[in-house]
Amino acid sequence: MKYTLLAALIIFNTTVFSQTEATPTKTYDIKAVPFTQVKISDDFWAPRIRTVEEVTIPYALQQCEETGRVRNFEIAGGLQKGAFCSAYPFDDSDVFKIIEGASYVLHQHPDSALDARLDALIAKIAAAQEDDGYLYSWRTVHEHEDTSLAKDASNGRGLSMAGEERWMQTDQHSHELYNLGHLYEAAVAHHLATGKRTLLDVALKSADLVERTFGWGKLEKAPGHQEIEIGLVKLCKLTGEQRYLDLAKFFLDVRGYGDAYMQNHKKVKDQTEVVGHAVRACYMYSGMADVASLTSDSGYVRALNSLWNDVIGGKVYITGGIGSAGSNEGFTEPYDLPNFSAYCETCASIAFVLWNQRMFQLTGEAKYIDVLERTLYNSLNAGLSLNGDRFFYPNPLESRKNTERSPWFTCACCPSNVVRFFPSLPGYIYAKWGNTVFVNLFATSETTVQNVNSRLQLVPVTIRQQTSYPWDGHVKITVVPEKPNTFALKIRIPGWARGDAFPGDLYSFENKNVGNIAFSINGKAAPMNLQNGYATIERKWREGDVVELALPMPVHRVLSNPKVAADAGKAAFQRGPIVFCLEGKDQPDDRVLNLLVAPENEAIARFEPDLLSGVETIAFAGALVTKKTAPEQAKLKPLFLKAIPYFAWANRGKDNMTVWVPQEVGSARPVNPPSIAGASKISFSEGMKGDAAGIADQWLPAKSSDKENPFVHWWPHLGTTEWLQYDFEKPETVSTVRVYWFDDEDSGGGCRIPKSWRVLYLDDGAWVPVFHDEGFPTTKDGWDETRFEPVTTTALRLEIKCSEGVSAGVQEWEVR
Template sequence: MTSNLLASQVTFAQESYLRPVPFTQVNIDDVFWKPRIDKNRLHTLPHSYHLLQTTGRLAAFRLDWEPGKGGEPHIFWDSDVAKWLEAASYSLANVPDTELEAQVDEAIALITSAQQPDGYLNPHFTIVEPEMRWKNLRDNHELYGAGHMIEAAVAHFQTTGKRTLLDAMCRYADHIAATFGTGPGQLRGYDGHQEIELALVKLYEVTGEKRYLQVAAYFVNERGRSPHYFDEEAVRRGDNPRDFQHQTYEYNQSHVPVREQKEVVGHAVRAMYLYSAMIDLARETGDGTLLEACHTLWDHLCRTRMYVTGGIGTSRHNEGFTADYDLPNETAYAETCAAIGLVMWSQRMLRLDCDSRYADVMEHALYNGVISGVSQDGTLFFYENPLASTGQHHRQPWYDVSCCPTNIVRLLPSLGQYIYATNKETLAVHLYIQSEARVYVGEQELTLRQQTNYPWEGAIALRLQMNAPTAFRLKLRIPGWSRQSTIKVNGEDIDLNACLEQGYATIGRVWNDGDEIQLDFAMPVERVYAHPAISFDVGRVALQRGPLIYCLESADNPGALENMFLPMDAEIEASYDPQFLGGAVIIQGKALRYEEDDWAGQLYRTTPPHPVSHTMRAIPYYLWDNREPGELRVWLKSC
């Protein structure tokens, strides 16, 4: 009975779940994202490659390091190389480049030369600590690195058709499948830093080998069971299981089995990768309990533990979550990788349930918490993304732990896959990015052309091109930030209230070649207020226009930003400035500021400070720290 039920659920999933349109079928040519994708290709990719070389990350695969020699290969250097390979593969699919292709081929040859006869592939545990192979899954990132290398192999095969890295990673996955599980002689372990789970699902999808899906399901299902594996392996190493830096297995989401987890806890990136894998498995196996768990976790995150920028993770101590409503601004961690992980999880939730709340969060993270992580020139990066700064926090060209630079570099060239999705009867538009997509709805091929100046303007025009009339449902996301929206089909008004389904305008009809759809979202500047339990933001206001959160910098607002107040009735205007950092809509309004020059050296006095009028100038949050150093504020005092 169970197997029959599972089979029917999988059939339902294959026919009804939305499948992202591959980025290779989407050509982005808008004024906002296209320059960023180009800079990623022309500047960030070569910058990252240079640093992979100069820091020894690529050279580690030569396996020629010896004790006493400098540049000891780190336990997760392989993941940085893998993410660069994944990014380079995506970039090559978009724009052929013989020099980049040669670098990729050379790197793959070097990587595969380091693979051991049994399939194992990790430079550190091959030449630095071979006796520790698979001995400390809690801390040593072996499966994490393997996961990223598998993702790189899948990307490289899908975009180039070459099998060298894919075949090597299949051998590695076979070794992992033989090593871990519930069978005789196998280790009943799982990774301390989640990643392998979602990677194995990708490997299953491209190879059709069910064993990889089964191993992914094993890793997810085994996590958090008692007796706890990390305790057992610590005892086998001769260590005290309690001698653990983070003191709790909430840190890596292994404190209880995944289906019993009700709150997002611990390391934010690990959580996002785990939840992404849980949704992948729910989709591929029809396991509704995993979907239910993700619904619970999603609601908890978005209602209590997410920054207004879409950033997640409060604390530097655990690079993750603390308590409900604990969202400080100046000490916000909000790791770039975590925001990227939230984008990944959001897209997967959309595949199972086309609900605009997932697309809203995906968009919000992309436009704020993700692209803030890279400078306008593409060569400097944020690891942490605070919402307030005294002027000491700046992007860096690289980090000893460079997961964020290499994560950004792989996201941008694959952005097209987040815009559209289809199944046999539906075409969904999740994001509004000027582009042309070649899609299939059922067996019918069609082209969708999207024209827009989003996010600066809310007008979007869609045009369909097809060989024959085709019946399908077109689902158009109505952004959660939009208070006034209109839709026309071939010039005729559509009743939005009559066709709204889970935040998507759903229009089912026979579509013809040349049909046009116009959407218009009003984009006024809005004041945003935080939940009263967020003590850091009580009495404060943030500014939002469309999907963008705004901030104040000292470069535009001389004096202490903490002394500034935005009156409740102050008029605020938005205008496009084509000269500002590549072009952006800037917000201006009348604010009040407490001046310090009339205090005559007094520290305290019995008369209140006198406020003076000040022209406030706010810029999109993602653009901060691209000019001279200075203060930053997202949340302003309100009066």
């Protein structure tokens, strides 16, 4: 491999995981200015990145130590004895992602202690690699484990997901190739940051094994979880080895023989609808864009355009999150965008940003950065707590005091992905195409790019931004060429500043009258010359030239397409790129899910430096719906409300929260009336999962598989007898119960309506069945109501007999 560190550093033009310069053939015509060449010093992203560097990375490394992820490599490498220590065979990937993020930090801020820590970690990884290059700690440990010393902590997951032989289930759930994709990305990042080959040699040895094993006429299998395609392209760009690019293309083109969950149901060039697992999908689309940029394969590009239009048309949340369903961690039907059960995995937001960045680089169109910005500031940013040591996996748009950030996850893909994303965020701000410079995102920052003049001489050009974005729309851009230089400066004018809430018709502003965009050059008003969403100024630039723009930032009410049933009659609030939410702690009454905000109520924005590390809030008049007196009439209690940025919610513990607020009485939910069940203490048989309070919250399900309301279940208890119990505040005389069962057969789950059930009451310390001579019916997608002889008691128990081979659950249990 004929390359030097200097050459490698020259070609390393990357944002987080995508934009490296090509050596083998060609690459994206538009290239991101790498984060290593951007100095960011704003008050929004710079502190966020610093928190990741100082808190999140050390914390994540510690978690990998404490959860056995690092020890897995030690055991696989013969440095320790024991069994596999963590829950999943893909846990290696978390270590690789953290190394990648830490390497980005080292590139910017040399740190001898961090450098030494990575050296020690990489030595363990190298020890775990088998002689022929195979690296997958679960299998190596499994094949040599001494069961007398310890038990495999994956509890059978490793064997069921990976199979007995190498690559046996690589196109299903083994994640062998997925792990390696993250290894390759980490190796490239570490090599370019430090000049060391320790991890790179491990990656190349692995890639050579994969290249010998897979391909046309060899093992023709697709990765079950896409990611290696991105890593192989990075290796290709670093080394100039065309075979790595060919292998990435093979892994894309071999698809078309499996299921939609893994996007293996059609050839990638024939796919026009986004389906299945959201992270897998967007990693695949990113890999397709990478390969298309190097091969000029127009078939990939046509497919990517169709896929992007499909997701934008009805499968993206107002926060920029994607993947509405938890059952497949991914996509469902267009306009199926529930809020309480919204999945919106943090990894999916990161992957969506990757894909949109690449679509911009293929086309130069600002709409892709508009979507990227929405996801970045809202859904993605919400995935990490303000303190940097708590995380979201799903990012719902509604909470009923049932959601809180976690210190870690058994499946920790999201925290480790956050670690590798934020340090390289500055690489999304600027881009370059020949002598054209793009300003894509707004943040106080500086970069120097190399242009050429008419004599083909290099001319360094420094671009400086000054702004208080996203709280203020004024942006000052100073251009400092070393000598006068003619080039085009393209400044993105966000769609929201032009009255367009979102590409297409999924979301729109209630009032598109946003005000004028002020645009000037050297203090004189100038036309914007809008091209593909960019104000384009082509001129001979001289030192000290200044472009200023003022983007109007009124508070917008956003309406969704009427086909989105979950948002009917409701509005969301947005100012600039920031989507807001109502959290209970900021209101005079925390019942934010029972609010009404009339369309004519004005909203006022102000910055609060002492709230949530300093955020903009918006305030407006609203009302608590205390009681509905008719379908479109209600008793209202006036309240003055405050909304905070969505990304900042859940940093103060569990709370009620909503993004969408009713504007019509018909869409509003009144405060629950008092009920026996709601006032009861709830207990349950061992193994119950879910929020027990949800069965008494009077939120009525639409069907048995409805996940838009809290429910409980006992999966994976199969064929068992389970129970729920209400202990009353005082003796009550009751004679009726209604039960709505949870049954997720239609989404492939393991819960069904019960085989049988009964009701018992507490009588002098003993449980006695209620007297009822008509039996207890079991109904799917409806209520089972049973009336019995009145009893006076302090407790009722609902006893549930699960059918053989399945479990059961309860949506709602009423007592009268």
